[in-house]
Amino acid sequence: MIATPDRTPLPREFFDRPVLEVAPDLLGRTLVRTTPDGPIALRLTEVEAYDGPNDPGSHAYRGRTARNGVMFGPPGHVYVYFTYGMWFCMNLVCGPEGESSAVLLRAGEIVEGAELARKRRLSARNDKELAKGPARLATALDVDRALNGTDACAAGDTPLCVLAGTPVPRDQVSNGPRTGVAGDGGVHPWRFWIANDPTVSPYRAHAPRRRPS
DNA sequence: CAGCGGATATTCT
DNA sequence: GAATATCCGCTGA
Numbered sequence: 001m002i003a004t005p006d007r008t009p010l011p012r013e014f015f016d017r018p019v020l021e022v023a024p025d026l027l028g029r030t031l032v033r034t035t036p037d038g039p040i041a042l043r044l045t046e047v048e049a050y051d052g053p054n055d056p057g058s059h060a061y062r063g064r065t066a067r068n069g070v071m072f073g074p075p076g077h078v079y080v081y082f083t084y085g086m087w088f089c090m091n092l093v094c095g096p097e098g099e100s101s102a103v104l105l106r107a108g109e110i111v112e113g114a115e116l117a118r119k120r121r122l123s124a125r126n127d128k129e130l131a132k133g134p135a136r137l138a139t140a141l142d143v144d145r146a147l148n149g150t151d152a153c154a155a156g157d158t159p160l161c162v163l164a165g166t167p168v169p170r171d172q173v174s175n176g177p178r179t180g181v182a183g184d185g186g187v188h189p190w191r192f193w194i195a196n197d198p199t200v201s202p203y204r205a206h207a208p209r210r211r212p213s
Numbered sequence: 214c215a216g217c218g219g220a221t222a223t224t225c226t
Numbered sequence: 227g228a229a230t231a232t233c234c235g236c237t238g239a
Contacts, residue, residue: 048231050231057231058231059231062225065224065225066224067223067224067225081223081231082222082223082224083222083223083230083231083232084220084221084222084223084230084232084233085220085221085222085223085230085232086220086221086222086232086233087221087232087233089231089232091231104231106231123233123234123235133232133233134231134232135231135232135233136232136233139233178231179231179232180230180231180232181231182229182230182231185231202214204232206230206231208229208230214238214239215237215238215239216236216237216238216239217235217236217237217238218234218235218236219233219234219235219236220232220233220234221232222230223229223230224228224229224230225227225228225229225230226227226228226229
């Protein structure tokens with residue numbers, strides 16, 4: 001029944017490190033989302049690092065606001081934001097409380113509860129597309145604003161948790177520029193993915209919106 | 214597979 | 227008022 005034998009969550013200290021160390025170390029770990037209909041588990045294959053006040057691409061670059069407050073809180077919690085008028089994306093907060101770095105979860109492979117994810121991702125043509133992209137990932141896992149601030153390190157019956165599991169070997173991790181990030185923030189090679197993994201999302205450069213006609 | 218336009222609402226200026 | 231850490235469906239190769 002339970003696909004993952006070891007259900008130990010990652011300890012909070014795991015996230016209380018520089019975000020550029022945490023981000024590649026998350027690849028291959030399993031995120032467990034417990035929904036009312038049952039669990040959905042996702043193996044992380046692609047993430048991006050956002051380095052708080054030093055990073056023009058970060059939501060926290062200009063300081064604390066109503067939206068980004070969770071980023072300044074304790075590590076290991078989930079920051080969910082709403083974007084482009086219809087999508088949610090989820091992050092894991094890193095570094096000590098008071099700092100504001102986070103890892104955006106961009107893609108993964110559904111390893112449990114695929115039937116639940118498919119119901120939420122009707123446009124996916126195959127299972128590799130269920131969580132290929134940050135908003136798709138959040139949709140597949142039924143993650144929205146209600147989960148903003150959730151502790152992903154707590155054991156037991158929680159809505160969301162990242163298992164310790166086993167990370168992929170470092171020589172299987174590739175990195176490159178972040179996807180869709182505006183301005184100077186796009187130059188940092190802070191996107192990390194598992195090399196040759198079919199669930200990794202395609203790279204897209206930032207596309208400024210055209211003016212309405 | 215690449216390029217495009219449209220949909221949509223929250224946030225910050 | 228303008229921009230946005232996106233996705234989908236369509237077109238043409």
